[in-house]
Amino acid sequence: MNFDFSKNHFELLGITPAYQIDLIRLEQTYRDIQSQVHPDKFAHLNDAERRLSMQWSTQANEAYQTLRHPLNRARYLLHLNGFELHEETNTAMSPAFLMQQMEWREAIGEARAAKDTSELEHLSSKLRADVQAQQQQLAGLLDSDKDFEKAAQVVRELKFMEKLREEINYALEALEA
Secondary structure (H helix, E strand, C coil): CCCCCCCCHHHHCCCCCCCCCCHHHHHHHHHHHHHHHCHHHHCCCCHHHHHHHHHHHHHHHHHHHHHHCHHHHHHHHHHHCCCCCCCCCCCCCCHHHHHHHHHHHHHHHHHHHCCCHHHHHHHHHHHHHHHHHHHHHHHHHHHHHCCHHHHHHHHHHHHHHHHHHHHHHHHHHHHHC
């Protein structure tokens, strides 16, 4: 096995760098690589070769975990194209998006206070549809338009939406408990 640690995640897994990828192929390629480099296959070799196997396995796992999640894949694509998000410091959002976030949080809070499981499930379904629409937009921005600045804005918005999904899930879990 030829270990080349200079490859990016897409190269490592033999996938064309893009937001829209074949997740089944990603899974198959990852499993193939892991079957070749799993540390158990190298248990009989010397320490250096076992360490190399472990590093290769770890890199393949990191690549797979990054590429299988849409938001992480988008972040990674932006990084590969020289566009850093600075998510912790760059929190600028459009007033319309911020207003929408406030409305979401208010609706979640009201449903939680009312112990309205069906409303929380409805909000979850609506949020899922909104996330899918944002992901479609992101695919166009990254794969076709190469508009990395706008894509970065959508990624930041999706991060907020991910937090909303977590809030809804926590509220549902609390009501079920």
